[in-house]
Amino acid sequence: MPTRNNWHIGRTMEYPYDGPPPKRQVAYIFDTNKCIACQTCTVACKTAWTSGKGEETIFWNNVETRPYGGYPAAWDLRTLEQMPPAQWQGRKLVSLTVIEAGGPDRPPLGHMPQAQDYAHPNLGEDDIAGAVNLGHHFSGTHPMWMFYLARICNHCDHPACLAACPRKAIYKRQEDGIVLVDQERCRGYQECIRACPYKKVFFNTITRASQKCIGCFPRVEQGEVALCVESCIGKIRMHGFLTTDGEPREDNPLDYIVRIRRLALPIYPQFGTGPNVYYIPPVHVPDAFLEQIFGPGIEEARRMYHNLADDKQLLGALLLFGATNRIITRFEVQGEEAVGWDVDGKEVARVPFTEPLYLRPHHDTRHGVYRHNTA
Amino acid sequence: MSKSPNTPLFVAMVVCVLLVAGVMTVAVFLAGQKPIVVVLPQTSAPVVQGLPAAPMTPVASGSLAAPATPAPAPPQVVVARVAAVPALDDVFSSVWEAVPVVPVPLQPQQTAAPMLEHATIESISVQAARDDRRIAWRLSWPAARPSSSVDTGQFADAVAIQLPMVDGAPFTMGAKDMPVRLLHWRALWQRDIDKGFQDVQDLYPNAWADLYWFTNGLRIDKSYVTGPARQFMPALAAGNPMIQLDRRSPVEELVAEGFGTATHVPDSPSNGRGVWKDGRWTVVLDRPLDKADRLVARLLSSDTNLISFAVWDGAAGNRGGQKHYCTWIPLRIEP
Numbered sequence: 001m002p003t004r005n006n007w008h009i010g011r012t013m014e015y016p017y018d019g020p021p022p023k024r025q026v027a028y029i030f031d032t033n034k035c036i037a038c039q040t041c042t043v044a045c046k047t048a049w050t051s052g053k054g055e056e057t058i059f060w061n062n063v064e065t066r067p068y069g070g071y072p073a074a075w076d077l078r079t080l081e082q083m084p085p086a087q088w089q090g091r092k093l094v095s096l097t098v099i100e101a102g103g104p105d106r107p108p109l110g111h112m113p114q115a116q117d118y119a120h121p122n123l124g125e126d127d128i129a130g131a132v133n134l135g136h137h138f139s140g141t142h143p144m145w146m147f148y149l150a151r152i153c154n155h156c157d158h159p160a161c162l163a164a165c166p167r168k169a170i171y172k173r174q175e176d177g178i179v180l181v182d183q184e185r186c187r188g189y190q191e192c193i194r195a196c197p198y199k200k201v202f203f204n205t206i207t208r209a210s211q212k213c214i215g216c217f218p219r220v221e222q223g224e225v226a227l228c229v230e231s232c233i234g235k236i237r238m239h240g241f242l243t244t245d246g247e248p249r250e251d252n253p254l255d256y257i258v259r260i261r262r263l264a265l266p267i268y269p270q271f272g273t274g275p276n277v278y279y280i281p282p283v284h285v286p287d288a289f290l291e292q293i294f295g296p297g298i299e300e301a302r303r304m305y306h307n308l309a310d311d312k313q314l315l316g317a318l319l320l321f322g323a324t325n326r327i328i329t330r331f332e333v334q335g336e337e338a339v340g341w342d343v344d345g346k347e348v349a350r351v352p353f354t355e356p357l358y359l360r361p362h363h364d365t366r367h368g369v370y371r372h373n374t375a
Numbered sequence: 376m377s378k379s380p381n382t383p384l385f386v387a388m389v390v391c392v393l394l395v396a397g398v399m400t401v402a403v404f405l406a407g408q409k410p411i412v413v414v415l416p417q418t419s420a421p422v423v424q425g426l427p428a429a430p431m432t433p434v435a436s437g438s439l440a441a442p443a444t445p446a447p448a449p450p451q452v453v454v455a456r457v458a459a460v461p462a463l464d465d466v467f468s469s470v471w472e473a474v475p476v477v478p479v480p481l482q483p484q485q486t487a488a489p490m491l492e493h494a495t496i497e498s499i500s501v502q503a504a505r506d507d508r509r510i511a512w513r514l515s516w517p518a519a520r521p522s523s524s525v526d527t528g529q530f531a532d533a534v535a536i537q538l539p540m541v542d543g544a545p546f547t548m549g550a551k552d553m554p555v556r557l558l559h560w561r562a563l564w565q566r567d568i569d570k571g572f573q574d575v576q577d578l579y580p581n582a583w584a585d586l587y588w589f590t591n592g593l594r595i596d597k598s599y600v601t602g603p604a605r606q607f608m609p610a611l612a613a614g615n616p617m618i619q620l621d622r623r624s625p626v627e628e629l630v631a632e633g634f635g636t637a638t639h640v641p642d643s644p645s646n647g648r649g650v651w652k653d654g655r656w657t658v659v660l661d662r663p664l665d666k667a668d669r670l671v672a673r674l675l676s677s678d679t680n681l682i683s684f685a686v687w688d689g690a691a692g693n694r695g696g697q698k699h700y701c702t703w704i705p706l707r708i709e710p
Binding site: 051052053054055056105106107112113114115117118164166167168183184185186187188189190191193202203204205206207208209211 | 487488489490525526527528529530563573574575578582584587588590595599607608609610611612613614615617618634635636637692694695696
């Protein structure tokens with residue numbers, strides 16, 4: 001089996017296929033601290049891509065509550081329980097990935113969900129980690145916690161779905177690393193559904209073929225961000241490209257946040273598929289829980305997030321979240337503004353560090369009325 | 376000068392290949408827990424010539440492990456000449472009672488990933504008959520309950536026959552430039568024909584949706600296929616043969632040139648019918664003997680052909696390469 005470098009786990013690993021990395025890798029950053037689980041992303045995606053017959057319970061984008069939520073039910077726990085606990089030496093994973101744990105000449109380790117596992121996408125929503133007992137009160141950090149985890153296909157560097165498909169009906173695009181299921185070639189064996197550790201490949205009962213998030217590739221080809229990113233009212237998401245043909249670039253917001261500063265972390269890096277949705281971890285959740293989901297680097301990420309006010313370059317990159325429908329490929333902090341340019345070199349976002357303040361007098365002299373703050 | 380250092384290397388390689396072949400054969404044998412059916416094709420052409428790695432194609436060889444129990448006589452499928460092949464709507468026709476039944480042992484596919492870990496079906500009963508115009512195979516195997524629908528994690532029962540299109544094609548789905556032809560029946564497609572295309576409401580009677588864009592209603596009808604509604608079913612719009620809302624035959628023909636290459640043959644003439652009764656599937660695969668057809672021409676040009684079978688136990692999660700199968704078996708067509 002060919003060997004590939006996986007920077008998420010700080011080592012090489014075996015993967016059934018060799019090949020050069022894509023010219024650039026589509027990637028996303030989700031700030032979990034800002035997500036309110038309004039599901040606007042979910043609905044935007046569903047309306048655009050999966051409103052057809054047979055797609056009733058398919059959500060390419062979903063937002064679940066941690067620790068108890070999960071769609072499909074217990075998608076991660078059922079994989080985790082088959083593996084020994086992840087073991088890290090610093091940033092190097094010494095335990096096996098799902099690709100390796102499957103065994104030589106075997107598909108990746110996985111589990112096959114059942115139809116009913118997709119029936120309750122909001123299971124566990126807003127449930128907190130423990131009971132609030134009589135006498136509990138705030139002192140420092142609230143002992144009960146939960147957070148929202150927005151999920152889409154990770155368009156992995158080393159996709160388990162692709163590795164598992166016996167027909168080679170899944171492919172990773174050379175131009176942007178988007179992973180797609182060939183809708184003409186798929187015969188519905190569901191090996192990808194079993195293998196994807198994130199359970200982001202779905203079976204369409206009507207077309208009898210597997211389907212997955214297409215990364216809004218028709219939009220990406222036009223330089224536009226994905227619909228789940230554009231529709232996010234909390235501006236928690238950034239969509240762009242990671243550099244694959246050289247060193248990470250300081251002026252690429254994705255490179256800067258993910259590779260250079262490591263503020264955003266991959267989800268379940270121990271699975272070894274190289275997922276490309278990166279999460280800024282929630283600041284209020286116990287480390288042990290976060291380390292299981294996001295791997296090493298939790299404490300540094302939290303410290304960075306707390307110090308953002310004094311970290312102008314990093315804050316500038318974060319200010320560009322949700323600032324434009326165009327994919328930002330270059331950014332710069334200019335004085336008191338963060339500026340973003342798209343792939344055509346056109347300025348598409350200019351965001352001030354401090355929003356201008358407008359004071360409106362209580363009495364409107366022109367109309368002779370008093371303003372209310374609900375007006 | 377340069378040859379002598381290579382000789383030990385060559386010998387070592389040969390020993391390694393033989394060793395691997397032996398180990399693989401024993402492993403397949405142990406996993407199957409039954410004697411491997413080894414068939415020496417009776418054609419005069421050396422069909423094993425040019426085959427790829429030996430482990431991929433267990434052909435006759437003295438190196439095969441001798442089973443503890445005596446091996447059954449290698450089966451042979453004889454296509455009996457009958458006055459008229461029974462009509463498809465009568466899979467239990469008395470004509471079939473006069474046709475010999477050949478039990479063919481099956482083993483779990485454990486050559487290529489994804490492998491079938493556990494066998495649940497031991498053998499398939501095979502009959503074959505022909506008249507002047509048609510050739511048919513009647514296949515039967517036990518199934519406690521029929522699995523006729525698909526959903527996430529749910530698979531349908533199925534059966535297939537495989538026929539080489541050239542001499543020497545390996546039984547493992549053929550190989551590059553050595554294609555095989557498959558006739559593949561699925562219980563799901565039979566269900567589509569018997570009861571209409573399996574709709575969401577057939578799986579979930581209380582399923583409701585406010586609207587499916589550009590359609591006439593919640594149940595699948597023509598409006599789903601024509602016009603803009605079509606694009607809301609991506610595999611349909613892409614021309615994937617897996618979705619056929621007006622399926623006419625429960626049998627699909629495929630060509631293959633190796634693992635993972637099985638490709639749908641459009642407008643193939645195969646037909647068939649499967650009936651589940653008293654804990655068994657009985658499936659008839661039926662094909663016109665059109666001599667202009669390459670497959671038929673090949674079948675009729677020689678009185679010794681090869682055939683192999685595959686059975687999928689849907690309830691046990693069988694699909695794709697996770698199947699029960701057998702090596703080539705001689706197929707003799709009575710003139």
